[in-house]
Amino acid sequence: xxxTVGGGSLLVAWQLKGKNILIVGGGEVASQRIDSLLTTDxxxxxxSPNVGLNPRTKQFIExxxxxxxxxxxxxxxxxxxxxxxxxxxxxxxxxxxRNICIMSRNAHIPVNAADIPDSCDFYFGxxxxxxxxxxxxxxxxxxxxxxxxxxxxxxxxxxxxEGQTITxxxxxxxxxxxxxxxxxxxxxKRRMKWMTNLCNAWKEEELALMxxxxxxxxxxxxxxxxxxxxxxxxxxxxxxxxxxxPAIAPTLGFFAGALCTLLVVLVRRR
Amino acid sequence: xxxTVGGGSLLVAWQLKGKNILIVGGGEVASQRIDSLLTTDxxxxxxSPNVGLNPRTKQFIExxxxxxxxxxxxxxxxxxxxxxxxxxxxxxxxxxxRNICIMSRNAHIPVNAADIPDSCDFYFGxxxxxxxxxxxxxxxxxxxxxxxxxxxxxxxxxxxxEGQTITxxxxxxxxxxxxxxxxxxxxxKRRMKWMTNLCNAWKEEELALMxxxxxxxxxxxxxxxxxxxxxxxxxxxxxxxxxxxPAIAPTLGFFAGALCTLLVVLVRRR
Numbered sequence: 001x002x003x004t005v006g007g008g009s010l011l012v013a014w015q016l017k018g019k020n021i022l023i024v025g026g027g028e029v030a031s032q033r034i035d036s037l038l039t040t041d042x043x044x045x046x047x048s049p050n051v052g053l054n055p056r057t058k059q060f061i062e063x064x065x066x067x068x069x070x071x072x073x074x075x076x077x078x079x080x081x082x083x084x085x086x087x088x089x090x091x092x093x094x095x096x097x098r099n100i101c102i103m104s105r106n107a108h109i110p111v112n113a114a115d116i117p118d119s120c121d122f123y124f125g126x127x128x129x130x131x132x133x134x135x136x137x138x139x140x141x142x143x144x145x146x147x148x149x150x151x152x153x154x155x156x157x158x159x160x161x162e163g164q165t166i167t168x169x170x171x172x173x174x175x176x177x178x179x180x181x182x183x184x185x186x187x188x189k190r191r192m193k194w195m196t197n198l199c200n201a202w203k204e205e206e207l208a209l210m211x212x213x214x215x216x217x218x219x220x221x222x223x224x225x226x227x228x229x230x231x232x233x234x235x236x237x238x239x240x241x242x243x244x245x246p247a248i249a250p251t252l253g254f255f256a257g258a259l260c261t262l263l264v265v266l267v268r269r270r
Numbered sequence: 271x272x273x274t275v276g277g278g279s280l281l282v283a284w285q286l287k288g289k290n291i292l293i294v295g296g297g298e299v300a301s302q303r304i305d306s307l308l309t310t311d312x313x314x315x316x317x318s319p320n321v322g323l324n325p326r327t328k329q330f331i332e333x334x335x336x337x338x339x340x341x342x343x344x345x346x347x348x349x350x351x352x353x354x355x356x357x358x359x360x361x362x363x364x365x366x367x368r369n370i371c372i373m374s375r376n377a378h379i380p381v382n383a384a385d386i387p388d389s390c391d392f393y394f395g396x397x398x399x400x401x402x403x404x405x406x407x408x409x410x411x412x413x414x415x416x417x418x419x420x421x422x423x424x425x426x427x428x429x430x431x432e433g434q435t436i437t438x439x440x441x442x443x444x445x446x447x448x449x450x451x452x453x454x455x456x457x458x459k460r461r462m463k464w465m466t467n468l469c470n471a472w473k474e475e476e477l478a479l480m481x482x483x484x485x486x487x488x489x490x491x492x493x494x495x496x497x498x499x500x501x502x503x504x505x506x507x508x509x510x511x512x513x514x515x516p517a518i519a520p521t522l523g524f525f526a527g528a529l530c531t532l533l534v535v536l537v538r539r540r
Contacts, residue, residue: 008309008399009283011406012382012392016280039278094453108378112282115453122282125404129278132410133420134395136281140402142440145469150403150432157427162420170412183364183385199415253523254530261531 009123009140016042020083024048024075024100025090029114031056033088034068036124039134044068045084047075078103090114117141126151131163132170164208169199172215179219197228205238206231279393279410286312290353294318294345294370295360299384301326303358304338306394309404314338315354317345348373360384387411396421401433402440435478439469442485449489467498475508476501 019042023030026048034057037044046061050072053061061070075096081087087104089097094116101119104111113119125138126147135154137147173195180187198218199207209231210218217234221227231238289312293300296318304327307314316331320342323331331340345366351357357374359367364386371389374381383389395408396417405424407417443465450457468488469477479501480488487504491497501508 006308006311007402008404010286010306010310010312011281011283011395011397011404013279013281013395013406013408013410014392015390036280038276040280041276042280092455110380115458120285122284125281125283127281132277132412133416134278134281134408134410135420135424136283136406136408138283138404138406139436139440140283140404142402142436143443143465145466146403146432146436146439149435149469149474150405150428153427153429154405154424157423158420162416166409166412166416169416170409173413185362188385195413196415199419204419249520250523250526253520254527256520257524257527257529258531259527260524261528261535265531265535 007140009138011125011136011138013134014040016040016086019043019085020045021086021088022047022080022084023088023090024080024097025114026053026057027090027092028054028056029090030054030088031060033090033114033124034060036127038064038067039129042086045071047071047073047080049074075100078107081107081109084109087111088114128155128158130158130160132166133163159204161204161208165204168210169195169207172198172210172218175215175219176223179223194223194226194228198222201228202231206236209236209238277410279408281395281406281408283404284310286310286356289313289355290315291356291358292317292350292354293358293360294350294367295384296323296327297360297362298324298326299360300324300358301330303360303384303394304330306397308334308337309399312356315341317341317343317350319344345370348377351377351379354379357381358384398425398428400428400430402436403433429474431474431478435474438480439465439477442468442480442488445485445489446493449493464493464496464498468492471498472501476506479506479508 016037017040021037021042021044023033023037023044023046026046030046030048031054034044034046038060044067046057046068048057048071061068081103087100087109088111089100091097091114097113097116098119101111101113101116105121110121111119112122112124117123123138123141125136126144127137128135128151137150137154139147176191176195180191182188214234214236218229221234222229286307287310291307291312291314293303293307293314293316296316300316300318301324304314304316308330314337316327316338318327318341331338351373357370357379358381359370361367361384367383367386368389371381371383371386375391380391381389382392382394387393393408393411395406396414397407398405398421407420407424409417409420446461446465450461452458484504484506488499491504492499
């Protein structure tokens with residue numbers, strides 16, 4: 001692992017609900033940008049002549065008329081930036097792209113220009129999403145290919161339960177805040193400690209399997225008595241997940257080996 | 271996996287080189303913010319009475335006098351925001367925190383208030399860093415505990431080679447751009463295709479082991495002839511990584527089983 005000081009970016013989860021985003025261009029990169037931005041609840045404005053739209057961009061525009069305003073023309077000038085909160089260019093015309101960056105920066109609007117890293121206020125990275133869970137992989141401008149390689153590795157490491165677990169833990173946290181309201185202070189610390197203890201004590205699958213009844217029981221018997229009841233104590237039950245047990249493969253191998261040798265010995269005895 | 275439309279954030283890698291960041295507060299959360307921001311090459315201004323500094327914040331201030339300007343006082347008013355590009359609050363005083371958010375928003379400065387998600391323009395997430403590789407895990411406000419759980423899983427899935435591999439691939443890409451310069455167009459596409467083919471054809475450890483001589487040979491023999499030479503062809507050599515081979519465990523099990531059975535049979539024969 002390399003040292004953490006300097007040379008990196010600040011990775012953040014930007015909240016764009018209700019914000020206006022301008023996308024100049026309609027090709028493949030634009031379609032990737034639209035895909036990322038549909039994740040948020042922003043309103044998108046796409047400016048590109050129809051001939052420049054790739055099939056995926058077209059599909060997004062058709063499927064989300066409430067989320068995307070489309071203008072069938074080229075970028076017309078600085079007035080396009082009025083009321084925009086973010087600007088993205090995805091153009092083959094590098095000169096125009098750089099000009100739009102300068103205009104945006106003058107107007108204090110964050111800007112990203114595809115393929116011109118030195119003109120960008122921020123970079124996109126490879127992303128993984130599972131419900132409320134979002135993971136971003138950034139190589140700090142060292143190429144999307146490597147980001148995708150790392151992405152595939154990380155995808156394999158995820159069980160697929162994570163999104164559901166986070167949703168359930170979030171729901172419990174919301175209910176706990178209703179029962180014991182307030183921001184910060186001693187109560188805030190006690191809430192955080194109790195949630196942490198629960199997440200440490202229960203397995204991920206157990207957290208994912210929480211239902212409303214169990215949450216109520218957890219709060220009544222657990223939070224009120226300052227303890228963390230077990231999964232089964234609040235009425236949970238689950239099946240054994242064989243694929244998760246690392247001892248299975250060598251054990252199966254052991255018995256296969258024993259059986260084969262036994263057969264060989266028996267055959268040779270005859 | 272949940273659907274990708276709506277309810278999420280835009281995950282971005284923010285470029286803060288040379289920017290001014292105001293951090294109001296000096297406790298534990300402030301120290302985490304400083305740690306994240308030292309990753310970037312931003313200049314930090316920390317405003318907090320000395321009694322409110324936690325040991326880690328103090329250490330950062332002492333160790334990085336060139337990166338952090340420290341003011342031993344409380345937040346004094348809106349003039350503190352002059353020339354700031356980003357504002358972070360890490361205060362127990364929720365009222366003051368909310369006020370700073372309003373002032374920042376009025377001045378079009380992105381703001382994050384610790385523990386008050388509805389006042390934030392962006393969230394921080396759990397992060398992993400290995401040189402140029404940065405990974406962020408965000409639960410979209412559903413709790414840092416779950417983000418840490420996912421982080422530990424992802425850390426286990428990484429080989430530790432990723433940072434070095436990305437650095438080497440980035441260096442090769444830079445050399446390729448010197449040899450075949452220009453932004454976009456047919457040449458840009460050919461460059462991208464060749465880099466992709468290389469990353470697909472070579473193993474991660476092989477890419478991490480590239481040295482200058484090998485890079486030159488790759489460009490001379492590979493790029494110039496529009497092909498991707500193998501790792502050994504450009505002079506690379508590497509050791510077999512046994513721990514990466516998933517067949518090892520059951521195979522060892524098989525032989526252990528065979529040996530045990532053989533011993534039992536032999537003992538019973540006597």
